[in-house]
Amino acid sequence: MIEMGITLFFTAAILAVLAIICIARLALGPTTADRAVALDTTNTVIAAALVVLGTAFNQIIFIDVAIIYAMLTFVSTLFISKYMEEKG
Template sequence: MNFFGIPDIYLVILGLLFLSIIMAIIRVIKGPTAPDRIVGLDTINTIVIVSMIIFGLAAGSVIYVDVAIVYAFLSFISTLFIAKYLEGGEF
């Protein structure tokens, strides 16, 4: 099988990473309280960063790694803001 010229082994690895993203999405949907959902989102962010790097390796293009760096810092800032919002009080 040749899917956009990506070797088979990287397809398997990206599929397994997608499986763990799906487990985190189940937690986001089920989670009884709001902090539970945010924990799921934080885990999804980290896995997405790593799978961007692996996809860059599979596609042989280094630009995905730069996108991953920017995504890491932006997702960190969004997590901090949501945590501050849940905590209540003044900004």
């Protein structure tokens, strides 16, 4: 069981690195749409990291947080795209 915990922490660490690479695109991206794509990807990666960490710590509540996080970031993506459309 201890080995499984180490594997899960390792996975979460790799996911955190991936999220940081996404944030680089968020800072670089030439247009607003590029930044929106980067934000969307970051959110997906972070939701996966939350679920993995919840398993590693054996805390179900982290996974509930991941559910709410996924829903709210979906709504925020829709709002950003609506804003981009209206702005033209």
